[in-house]
Amino acid sequence: MSSAAIGPPLVQAKSLHCPSCGGPVTLRGFGHTLSVVCPQCHAVLDVSNPLVQILQRAQQEQVQPKIPLGTRGKIDNVVWEVIGFQVRQIEVDGVPYSWDEYLLFNPYHGFRYLSEYQGHWNVIRTLPLVPEQVPSIRPRLRVKGQIFRHFQHCEATTVFVLGEFPWRAHKGEKATVDDFIAPPQMISSERMDGEVVWSLGEYWSGDQIWKAFQLQGRAPAAVGVFENQPSPHHGRAGSMWKTFLWMLVALAAMMFYFTVSAKRQEVYTQHYSFSTGTGGEPSFVTPVFELTGRPSNVQLAIKTDLDNNWAYFNVALINQDTGRAWDFGREVSYYHGVEDGESWTEGSSSDSVDIPSVPSGHYYLRIEPEMDTKQPSSMGYDVTLRRDVPTYWFFLIAFVLLLIPPIVSTARIGAFETARWRESDYGSGGK
């Protein structure tokens, strides 16, 4: 048996002459072609029978397809040839929106379609089945378990044709189109002359198309978000939230460790009293105490018996050996009462401060209390100093800092979907 007998039959393009201008017209779609556009005069010809007829006289508009007719490209490992091109248009609120459609042909696999709108491409094939309608407030379809949500309904008009088609394509041809999406896929129904054709489209980037058809230069950049364009953030937020949870576990473990391992060593505690109007120097120093271990914080707690009064403490923790001091002021005020039958409180009678990274050494405190000098005031207060006390502010800050990236990622998904649906029948945008 010869190789010709087992291989696909060798097929030749067919030629005819345009009855409008007499120019040569090549048919690449073989017996499938019903209409063809003369490349010279752009008249649309009916080639369904040997007596070629003119369906439409020359079109005024001249549109140059981005992929020239006759170009071959490989999609899903099958070589396809561009044999037809049309521009279709819809009108929304008086504004026309148009997109390009290419007809691809392979003698052994039939037809495929390419659509392009502002740099967004779809590879489309007709569906051999009618999708199942899913009961819902908004129309939905189910194909092989995949749910497609209705995106838009429109009346499309063909405004330009070039090449050949397996139907009598012509300018002015109208179709009622409904799009249902499940990115990166899209199902479209086209109702024309009582016949409904279902098709399944898959989103391709311009770069993928350029590579598949080995086109020169770079694909035009995509503008905006297309209806079935896959979100670049899809799946990213989910994995980020998972990672965030792991980081949260690590943060909690760290917090547990520092809480358990903190020494909370009480290095000094003393009760004092203070009153105004007694004269003399209010400031005093404590006995020297020792701080040991690695540099860590020291917590000073002041607990007063203030009652509807205030006090201010100028405090310095001074290293007796080096002369270095940690200097700070703390205000303590506590007020309470009853107003209009409702009790209220303000402030607190105690306070504490964490002095950061204090090295080991011999220290003492200089304390200078102040109170209102306009009236006789007095208070008793306890001063307690603890070494290596766990604090939680940094854990709270870390929690917020870790939370930001997944929140931003989730917000991006929301923004992308908002931009997508803004272009639908259910959005508030234009098209």
Added chain:
Amino acid sequence: MKLFLLWGVAVLGFTGLAEYNGWSLARVNQVENVPKTVRDNPGAYRSTYGYYHRYIGGK
């Protein structure tokens, strides 16, 4: 994702470092070379916050 991992490691590392070294967000000034005479004469020391004007009062 890699950036987020790096970010997370940096945040966790910084938090661990802050806790280990006992860093604090408190407003505390460091003063060098406090004279030893302060122990004998505490009134000679001038606190950074000694003349800090503050609101004090009830509702």
